[in-house]
Amino acid sequence: MKPRIHPVSRPVVYRDRAAGTAFLTRSTADSERSVEWEDGNTYPVIDVEISSASHPFYTGKGRVVDTAGRVERFERRYGKHQS
Numbered sequence: 496m497k498p499r500i501h502p503v504s505r506p507v508v509y510r511d512r513a514a515g516t517a518f519l520t521r522s523t524a525d526s527e528r529s530v531e532w533e534d535g536n537t538y539p540v541i542d543v544e545i546s547s548a549s550h551p552f553y554t555g556k557g558r559v560v561d562t563a564g565r566v567e568r569f570e571r572r573y574g575k576h577q578s
Contacts, residue, residue: 508532508540514549 502523508530510517517540519532526539 506536506538508538509546510540510542511544511546511548512542513545516546516548518546 504521504523505525506519507522507524507526508517508519509522510530517530519538522541524539524541526541528540529537530540531537
């Protein structure tokens with residue numbers, strides 16, 4: 496591997512604003528803001544809109560929304576399947 500071409504990986508706190516949770520992980524991202532973590536150390540903090548703590552797929556609260564009426568349009572065009 497070539498030296499000095501890889502970004503620096505450091506501990507960073509990601510804070511999910513929607514769920515009110517935060518988690519510490521390693522990342523190459525950096526931030527001007529910082530926060531004191533549970534272990535007493537200060538880490539850069541990155542605010543995110545959505546994470547696995549608030550995403551409907553991971554929380555099991557997902558739902559299918561047919562906003563354009565695609566199902567009804569399909570049924571009108573081709574008719575319902577009659578047994």
